Amino acid sequence: MQLTEILGFATYVIAQVEDTGVLTYLQQKFVAGGGFMWPILASLVLGLAFSIERMWTLTRASMNTKKFIVDVKDALTKGGVNEAMKVCENTRGSIASVFHAGLLRADDGVDAAEKAIMAYGAIEMGFLERGLIWISTFITIAPMLGFTGTVQGMIEAFDAIAEAAQISPGIVAGGISVALLTTLFGLVTAMILQLFYNYFVARIDKLVADMEESSIELIDALYEMKK
Secondary structure (H helix, E strand, O other), X not given: OOHHHHHHHHHHHHHHHHHHOHHHHHHHHHHHHOOOHHHHHHHHHHHHHHHHHHHHHHHHHOOOHHHHHHHHXXXXXXXXXXXXXXXXXXXXXXXXHHHHXXXXXXXXXXXXXXXXXXXXXXXXXXXXXXXXXXXXXXHHHHHHHHHHHHHHHHHHHXXXXXXXXXXXXXXXXXXXXXXXXXXXXXXXXXXXXXXXXXXXXXXXXXXXXXXXXXXXXXXXXXXXXXX
């Protein structure tokens, strides 16, 4: 899914929410939740921003691995290392970058190429995982902010009871309802970001597995070529 498609879908969802009046309801609850709703909202917005960036990066890093390996092997057979490097240069994706790093050292021997692939593979893996720590941070912070807001709201509710000098159901229920809004919004924010986080981890694991399997095939092809 391209970034434009993601933004288009998000715009469509927002439009549908506005038509049903849900957005107005959420705005009312947001205001009722108090000051802690703003940092929770900031956590959601920043978390979604990092998620969109990771979605874009992982989409560009993905590729048709099987077809690429076949193309590289054909290039090695027909034109040698230089021809295979051209295939890598004209292909977008993490595996193509790792292959290119290995082929650059192919003239120094298969062992040198293998070490280059391992080193660049670790760098590429770090690039794929960049930003996930921030999403994980917002997943942790949002519920904590929600619980903190709830505690503050409960304190205010009990202060209201003390001032009224009576335990009125209206005072107690209203105060507790408002206090629990921050917990609700914090948990919802964490759940949304957790879904994105788990999806990105699964995508990265698949890319890394493809990268390792493909690298083994490239090393085997270089051994055959040296023979």
